[in-house]
């Protein structure tokens with residue numbers, strides 16, 4: 001059984017908690033092959049005080065735009081999944097963020113990613129968590145409703161850690 005993955009929220013008062021199920025759903029879309037395209041979806045869970053608990057996520061759907069270096073969540077099924085979660089939980093579970101993949105070992109957000117994320121927190125008016133899944137690790141961050149957050153946290157997958165450290169002796173890895 002995998003442990004939950006967690007990282008501090010942007011303001012560092014709380015934690016982003018990623019349940020093992022979410023991690024497992026995402027890992028199926030790691031861009032390990034040469035023709036792989038980016039994948040993504042929404043994060044579903046609860047805002048618990050300063051913490052963001054992610055308990056589920058959607059996966060790429062038919063009408064999403066998927067390219068080797070781009071993902072645009074266009075399918076209405078993602079929002080439908082959020083509404084279903086809200087309805088089934090009397091509003092305690094809902095939209096808490098976004099995830100997508102990058103074709104790089106330990107990913108960093110692009111300028112477009114950061115701009116999209118700031119727009120999303122302004123629209124939702126509450127904190128959101130953001131996850132980018134790379135081939136050897138992941139990036140996590142959260143932004144508050146004003147678009148403020150930390151620089152984010154990078155983690156590498158256990159089986160890739162030695163390789164990542166060898167290639168990036170100065171990389172900032174957070175346990």
Ligand SMILES: [Zn+2]
Pocket residue numbers: 100101102109110113132
């Ligand atoms: Zn990106």
